[in-house]
Amino acid sequence: MDSIHRHIESNVDRSLDTLFTLVRQPSVSAQRLGFDRAPQLVADIFVQHGFEVQILEAPNNGLPSVYGYASADPGSFRRAQEQSGIDDPNAEPPTLMLYVHYDVQPTDPIELWETDPFEPTRKDDRLYGRGMSDDKGNIAARLAVINAFREEWGGLPCNVKIFAEGEEESGSPNLPGLINNYADILTADACIWEGGGRNAQNHPLIYLGLKGVLAVELSVELLKTDAHSSYATILPSAAWTLVNALNSMKDPTDDRILIEGFYDDVRASTPAEDEALANLPDDSDEWRQTFGNEAFVSGLGSEDLPRKHLFMPAANVAGLDSGYQGEGMKTVLPAKASAKMDFRLVPDMRPDDIFDKIRRHLDRHGFENVDLNLISGVHPFRTDMSSKWAQMAIETSEETYGKPAVIYPTMAGSGPMYDFGGTLGIPITSAGIDHPTHKIHAPNENITIDDFILGAKNIANLMQRFAAEW
Template sequence: MTLEDVLLQVESGTDKALETLKEYCRFPTISAHKKAQPETAAFVRRLLAENGFEAREYPTEGGPNVVFGQMMVDERKPTLLMYQHYDVQPVDPLNEWKRDPFDPTIQDGKFWGRGCGDTKGNLIMQLLAVQAWRAVEGRPPINLKFVVEGEEEVGSPHFASFVHANKEILKADGATIEGGDHLHEGTPKIELGCKGILYVEMVSRTASVDQHSSYAAIAPNPAWRLIHALMTLRDAKGRIKVPGWYEDARRPTARELRFLKSSLFSSQALKGFWGVSEFIGGDNDFELLRRLIYSPTCTICGFVSGYIEQGTKTVNPAVAKAKIDFRLVPNMKQEKQLAKLREHLKTKGFGDIELMPAAEKLESAAISPSARVVKAAIKGSIDAYGREPEVWPWSIGASAHGFFNEVVGVPSISGPGVSYDGSNFHAPNENIRLTDFVGGSKHMAAMFARM
């Protein structure tokens, strides 16, 4: 009964692991401010080395080091690759934090501090699983690799080139990406890939200076022009009107739909949380979830033109800008969709509207539910939690899956990790529940056995 012993060992090792997590979370590694990156990378490398990994730092051109570690126990055994990042989001507004974000605290059954959920806690939780195996069996039952970068929170601008240059060392039979989370009542959740994102800024400039709005009868207006252009992109029900947009979009399989049928997703909860009275697509939870997962989207994340402060200003503006977020489902690729968008705008007579894609390189990715890593994650959930996890075909958010699935060819999943749907990622008072930390670690320990 090795696994049972290992799971018990995870519990015994938890307090010490949480102390290590405190140390890790004290580094104020805000990548947006380029803070504390070298010392945090060194800490991660030492941590991996102390836990039996061959570990080294890989410099990137103009970015912080990527830490890579591996523990090859037996070449005939499968290999699991774990991706994390050692950077965190900025902490403002600081006055909304109940505690110092970089002086982590345990209170009320929770661990509080910036990065504990996203994703410093996941690395320590995974190492706890390794420690438990080493304590009980001397070594883990499979080969393990860690890759930990320092710029995920600013869109991983240097990670792509690291991955392309180091495909060989990243090879594995499966990968886990960051954390994922648990539902509020504790159900673990896994996702078999992610959506991709194409984020573009559209700019209409119709003059070099603003004009008095009394001239609007003859002077062109960039906000009107941008609105006319936007109207060619999407209809009122959210369907994207760019020709061929859906061509490559992956469609649901019967097996994926079965996962969704058993989902605990509740649109009612979201409505209450957001204060939304009606969802696009009605009130049927299964249909809404299907839509959420399989629909490419075209969202106005921001729009600005002219005078936007209190009161009136009679101005015909010179410029209007929109920030548009296209979520792509698996098989749709950024570059191809961007080319379709450009072509469409040109065809519709909006070639004057500037189209600037963001540097973000996160591509969509999906893997088969039959992949070894998926099966291991589901079995591991039964071992660790006594039940099957909630399975989503892929995450509706964008993540690093594309780098592994598409570039290296390693099928990847996310979750359940250490967090839950109240973890306040990117927000004040980031926290994880200690039960999820323990559950996540047991799940990893079990996954090692089930790979």
């Protein structure tokens, strides 16, 4: 792999040029900003890297995704086998899916940027711009690997599909529909997710799953108009009804969610996952500093936090609205009350099933008058840590970075992994250029050239092993 690694290093300026071209083109999905040109630009760049490209339209007038396919070169495939000490003339090159997204977060608050977010700027060893890390930096690092294999080994060691989503930063609302429409071309043997890289201590960081999320709105309207609060003696209160409904959902002492059947499909952790949880760094002091909380929910100690945070679902009240909250007092009995809630889901919970269970819970507890509306749902997904793909990614990262990997069997956040992992049945791991100092989603997003080169080398190593050993 030495020649591949040298190529990545000596061609880094060319790779960064590609990255800068991507960063200069705004593609803010939340504001539909820049999408008159962004999909075609991404398509053109993929074509320049030898991919056959299709722009895939999303349902519901969503923003398109860009898909590229490049087949393996027989000589490069054999060379990958030699590298792994494998001599199997009957083997066929497997197919690797690279999931990335070309849309970015909005630049707000723009006044906190020290440089133009859409003009790549270098200061010392850091490169600044929106999407520089998430996820255009990861796209460019993958393309650097493609160039290296083509120019050093004469072609790709495996078949490669690259899928660049246009709406990831907006919650991938149309990805399930899009995947349904194009399922026949999106199959693969394994998938590298959008990022991955190193943690704050510069250990390789691998994640193998993401939580799901169910977002709902609860609303109650019991009067046709607000009333004078003296009527609180005899008129029903929307605000109390809503508060009581919320209260019925959770045990205040042990934080257990009381919706009947809520935990039925929570998948038990495997012994390998238990071990990974026990080995995760203790972030409790950092969280305390960031949030200023004196204690954690139901008195959890730092050793209990990773399991609760990563392997358990949550019911969160994101917003509450009713009556008067202005200056002084208004003696009003409000006609309406509403709340937004998001439920973080773990495998094998399903958003539609949990939605039905919430409805049944409300009805059973006398809250038939509380309306429940679906805002959005994303399925959770987790690749088995003992699977061949996860193990290959873990071993490879430890070789590339020369340090033990920190393995997150799942992250606490959500994303559209299920559409590839669940719907299409592809095992997924992370690998990329990420580092906690990159300020993704925030002002002054950046990367270092070191992160970029190391991340690309790791992806190259993983691609070689995948091609040879799958």
